[in-house]
Amino acid sequence: MSDDVLLSARGIDRFFGRGADRRQVLFDVSADVRAGECLAVIGGSGSGKSTLTRIMLGLDTADAGTVMYTGGDIRRESGLVFQDPFASLDPRWRIGRSVAEPLRIQRRDLSRADAARMAADALRTVGLDPDVFMDRYPMDLSGGQAQRAAIARAIVNGPRVILADEPMSAIDVAARIQILDAFAAIRETRREMALVMVSHDLGVVRHIADRILVLHDGRVEESGPTSDALGSPRSDYTRRLIEAASL
Numbered sequence: 567m568s569d570d571v572l573l574s575a576r577g578i579d580r581f582f583g584r585g586a587d588r589r590q591v592l593f594d595v596s597a598d599v600r601a602g603e604c605l606a607v608i609g610g611s612g613s614g615k616s617t618l619t620r621i622m623l624g625l626d627t628a629d630a631g632t633v634m635y636t637g638g639d640i641r642r643e644s645g646l647v648f649q650d651p652f653a654s655l656d657p658r659w660r661i662g663r664s665v666a667e668p669l670r671i672q673r674r675d676l677s678r679a680d681a682a683r684m685a686a687d688a689l690r691t692v693g694l695d696p697d698v699f700m701d702r703y704p705m706d707l708s709g710g711q712a713q714r715a716a717i718a719r720a721i722v723n724g725p726r727v728i729l730a731d732e733p734m735s736a737i738d739v740a741a742r743i744q745i746l747d748a749f750a751a752i753r754e755t756r757r758e759m760a761l762v763m764v765s766h767d768l769g770v771v772r773h774i775a776d777r778i779l780v781l782h783d784g785r786v787e788e789s790g791p792t793s794d795a796l797g798s799p800r801s802d803y804t805r806r807l808i809e810a811a812s813l
């Protein structure tokens with residue numbers, strides 16, 4: 567692996583189902599994630615984006631190929647952000663407790679006050695005033711605020727990589743800019759942290775990603791710097807995705 571590569575997948579195959587239903591969903595897929603960069607994984611529905619990124623983050627296993635990570639246990643050193651923010655926030659808990667929860671589990675050395683301070687810092691980073699939001703319940707938050715709280719929870723422990731799987735698709739359009747701003751602020755304050763983002767939204771991808779991996783029916787169709795992949799795509803499939811996005 568080259569020096570700054572944090573996470574590297576090589577030759578990944580993945581099958582689902584058994585017997586006659588057995589189906590291959592990833593075919594010899596390779597991808598690198600470097601420290602501090604945002605890699606966007608794009609492609610049509612069912613192209614294998616979630617499966618690939620879950621395998622890369624140690625949440626699923628490949629049937630062939632290897633994933634190399636330069637740190638320790640990636641599951642302890644990564645944060646996850648999903649489409650539905652309310653799924654990562656316990657409705658019975660105040661936001662401060664949900665955001666601090668990963669610390670309670672993984673950093674037992676921390677005092678309650680230190681954990682609360684770190685949760686407040688994480689909320690501030692994503693643009694939520696801790697004095698206002700720490701004591702609220704998820705039901706008292708808008709979708710955009712809840713997603714930012716979920717992002718705060720994902721970064722509270724200082725992960726080396728974050729996986730955000732369609733983090734904006736359940737958020738109304740007006741609030742999406744706040745999510746983008748939150749990711750931009752995180753990248754500004756935590757420069758070594760890598761972000762892997764699965765997205766349908768090429769506008770978002772153009773804005774945030776340094777590099778792009780295009781999947782089509784489980785195969786890598788194109789990969790490279792965002793400006794190249796979206797500016798002068800090599801593959802017809804990528805060109806069609808871009809055309810469809812600009813309709």
Ligand SMILES: Nc1ncnc2c1ncn2[C@@H]1O[C@H](COP(=O)(O)OP(=O)(O)OP(=O)(O)O)[C@@H](O)[C@H]1O
Nearest residue numbers: 582583591609610611612613614615616617618764
């Ligand atoms: N646990 C599973 N069991 C069986 N099939 C699965 C499973 N998970 C995913 N698949 C199948 O694998 C293929 C790839 O799914 P995946 O969720 O990775 O695609 P995706 O590109 O993220 O799609 P979308 O954009 O719709 O979320 C799909 O055909 C899906 O139905």
